[in-house]
Amino acid sequence: MKASTILLRELAELAPLFDQLRADGLRRRQLTLPRRRLLMFLHHEGPLRSSDLAQRLAITPRAVTALVDGLVVTGYAERRPDPTDRRAMFVELTDSGTAICVDMQNSFDNFASQLFAGIDTNELDATVQTITTIRRNLEQLLVA
């Protein structure tokens, strides 16, 4: 069996299992996976316009509206009009949204350490390189 086939299958199967393991923490924080994804995106990138979020997350603008609605209800994010374009809205984290992101980042780090315990450091570094390359390839394919 080709290595590429196995790798892709492993990566594809990894995600749903991984998601399952995070379900509890998400529920505890009144979050869902897509909402968490958007939240952490804002945490890393700063305030963004809805249309930019749609592009970066590779979902429709309508889906962004729905996700942001949910985050607004729980008080993790806010909409702010774009002063340079009265049609557009910026989405930004509230203080509690930022706090929850910091908190989740810590949990994430702990979980990562635990999950990768027993894997050689060099091996881990090499894997990071490869996976990063693959993600960039994917993003390229999505643009095209």
Place this chain on the structure above:
Amino acid sequence: MKASTILLRELAELAPLFDQLRADGLRRRQLTLPRRRLLMFLHHEGPLRSSDLAQRLAITPRAVTALVDGLVVTGYAERRPDPTDRRAMFVELTDSGTAICVDMQNSFDNFASQLFAGIDTNELDATVQTITTIRRNLEQLLVA
């Protein structure tokens, strides 16, 4: 930044992008991602009872029922009573279900080759090892 943190983040972000790229092929085949996942699982493992599917896919039995319902409608899978336990149902692929799996496996292989082009073979092998280990760790954590 720790390698483990980066790797976990990359893996988490890889999945939704990856899913997006497969959306077209799935629509063309009248499938969704979770239904495809169940279908390929049967393709690789053979007929399974609903409860076993729930366990292996890490979803609730009720979710399995719903997914199988969808696959029955499109004619890709069938239910067959377990002769040794009248409560239980086996789920198995139909001929057209098997055909679609073979077809998808080919597309999958082609896509994999394309996606990993330019990545060193040894590097790829090493990554497969690492990721496989990680998936096994994950499955262990889910059982616990």
Place this chain on the structure above:
DNA sequence: ACACATAGTGTAGGGTATTCACTAATGAAG
């Protein structure tokens, strides 16, 4: 025989996503 556990599904409800249609605002051309 009885209590208890297990297998699968109906019901109800929340969440993610899409498509299409619509409003408001922008921007480019005459």
Place this chain on the structure above:
DNA sequence: CTTCATTAGTGAATACCCTACACTATGTGT
């Protein structure tokens, strides 16, 4: 300065995934 096409965001309708809970039918152990 008007059209006129385009863009930003959202309402409406729809499909799907998933969960929790309740229920029926069946199996299991004492």
